[in-house]
Amino acid sequence: MTAAAGTAESDLHRCLQQARDALLWKLEGLSEYDVRRPMTPTGTNLLGLVKHVAGVELGYLGDAFGRPSGEPLPWLADAAESNADMWATADESRAFVVDLYRRAWAHADATLDALPLDTTGRVPWWPDGRDELTLHHAVVRVIADTQRHAGHADILRELIDGTAGLSGAGSSLPSADPAWWEAYRERLEHAAREAGRRT
Secondary structure (H helix, E strand, C coil): CCCCCCCHHHHHHHHHHHHHHHHHHCCCCCCHHHHHCCCCCCCCCHHHHHHHHHHHHHHHCCHHHCCCCCCCCHHHCCCCCCCHHHCCCCCCCHHHHHHHHHHHHHHHHHHHHHCCCCCEEECCCCCCCCCEEEHHHHHHHHHHHHHHHHHHHHHHHHHHHCCCCCCCCCCCCCCCCHHHHHHHHHHHHHHHHHHHHHC
């Protein structure tokens, strides 16, 4: 996206790109198993989150504005199994999913460059009569979805190997000392138990 700095367009793109970068950073340094393994009872996994948001960008910032990408997404077809966009098969490599996501970025950014934010689009999977939205609404929706899943990825990565924070370049965390975190966690556990006894 090439919007001038300080504009609504540039602010939206900066927020979207920060979420994209944060999500992909959570894959770095992990094995194929670790990026795919289900970490919750509902199967949430890192690579599946990336696969999902790639489809979200291509749908909301492409298809909805008459700008299909041409990317084949069989996991979103009517005949696909439920939740097929939330995990990667053994044949869908990490490189394939990450490259798809980067192509989705480029396609979405081209839409943002080509159209004003007040452009009206139509979301094919929304109910008739309630399927219109502006590009501004679509970008905000995609930012919210990507940030939500980047938050999921934060937690999954911490559960896998303890890595936490906004990015590899620097941490937004108050300490890197494991002993500090152990004492902090113990304080929280104590406060939770104390509150539980009072109810």
